[in-house]
Amino acid sequence: MVAWRVMEDLFAIQATDLHAAYGATEVLHGITLQLKWGEIAAISGPNGAGKSSLLEVLAGVRELTSGVLTQSGTAALVVQRPAVPATLPLTAADVVRIGAARPGRRSWPGRQRRNRRDIAAATIEALAAVELSACAMRPYAALSGGQRQRVLVAQGLATGAQILLLDEPAAGLDAGSRGRLRTILAAEAARGTAIVCVTHDQADLAEADRVIWLESGRIPARSGDVDD
Numbered sequence: 590m591v592a593w594r595v596m597e598d599l600f601a602i603q604a605t606d607l608h609a610a611y612g613a614t615e616v617l618h619g620i621t622l623q624l625k626w627g628e629i630a631a632i633s634g635p636n637g638a639g640k641s642s643l644l645e646v647l648a649g650v651r652e653l654t655s656g657v658l659t660q661s662g663t664a665a666l667v668v669q670r671p672a673v674p675a676t677l678p679l680t681a682a683d684v685v686r687i688g689a690a691r692p693g694r695r696s697w698p699g700r701q702r703r704n705r706r707d708i709a710a711a712t713i714e715a716l717a718a719v720e721l722s723a724c725a726m727r728p729y730a731a732l733s734g735g736q737r738q739r740v741l742v743a744q745g746l747a748t749g750a751q752i753l754l755l756d757e758p759a760a761g762l763d764a765g766s767r768g769r770l771r772t773i774l775a776a777e778a779a780r781g782t783a784i785v786c787v788t789h790d791q792a793d794l795a796e797a798d799r800v801i802w803l804e805s806g807r808i809p810a811r812s813g814d815v816d817d
């Protein structure tokens with residue numbers, strides 16, 4: 590059965606026997622997991638294991654071929670920083686504003702759009718959280734790789750989403766920025782946000798409430814991630 594339901598629940602995400610494919614090639618082979626509110630789950634595993642695909646499925650941007658996925662709140666996906674053309678006519682603040690203009694926590698479940706003042710406030714707050722206020726008006730394409738990554742994290746934060754899904758947000762960040770990112774995510778979780786973070790970083794894995802190990806599109810039974 591393929592289903593997409595939205596409901597208030599103890600769990601932010603409940604996924605049962607998820608399968609997903611690229612064309613005829615199945616890459617997720619029956620993923621079952623639950624994520625509680627305020628929990629930080631790290632997804633790790635070898636290259637090609639299906640981590641990004643799973644994150645996209647959980648975010649609702651990649652279709653299931655079968656399984657049941659229940660989200661109990663708004664979700665935002667923070668992608669890995671893309672290569673962008675040098676001429677991209679967006680500032681760092683513009684990129685964050687794209688997230689801030691999305692319906693988020695304050696408007697759930699009505700999903701009304703925020704007004705301009707709320708969008709501006711969310712943009713400023715999120716840029717400050719990643720310590721890039723000084724770069725707000727700089728062209729996004731002119732920022733360093735690590736700065737662009739932090740802008741994308743700010744974009745995710747600015748959505749005010751109740752479920753935050755991040756694909757290797759620490760990739761390319763220096764040690765100080767990685768530490769600050771962990772602090773930001775811990776603060777978000779303390780507010781009740783459910784967080785799923787793809788990572789290979791040992792400190793991230795150590796600080797996560799739960800590590801979900803993915804291998805060849807499956808969660809091996811020994812990793813004990815189905816429930817806890």
Ligand SMILES: Nc1ncnc2c1ncn2[C@@H]1O[C@H](COP(=O)(O)OP(=O)(O)OP(=O)(O)O)[C@@H](O)[C@H]1O
Nearest residue numbers: 611612614616634635636637638639640641642643
């Ligand atoms: N656009 C695509 N078209 C076809 N196959 C794809 C596509 N994207 C990913 N795949 C395949 O799906 C499988 C899972 O890829 P995915 O990117 O989800 O893995 P990952 O664990 O995130 O990898 P990495 O650690 O390298 O980022 C891989 O076998 C990959 O080749």
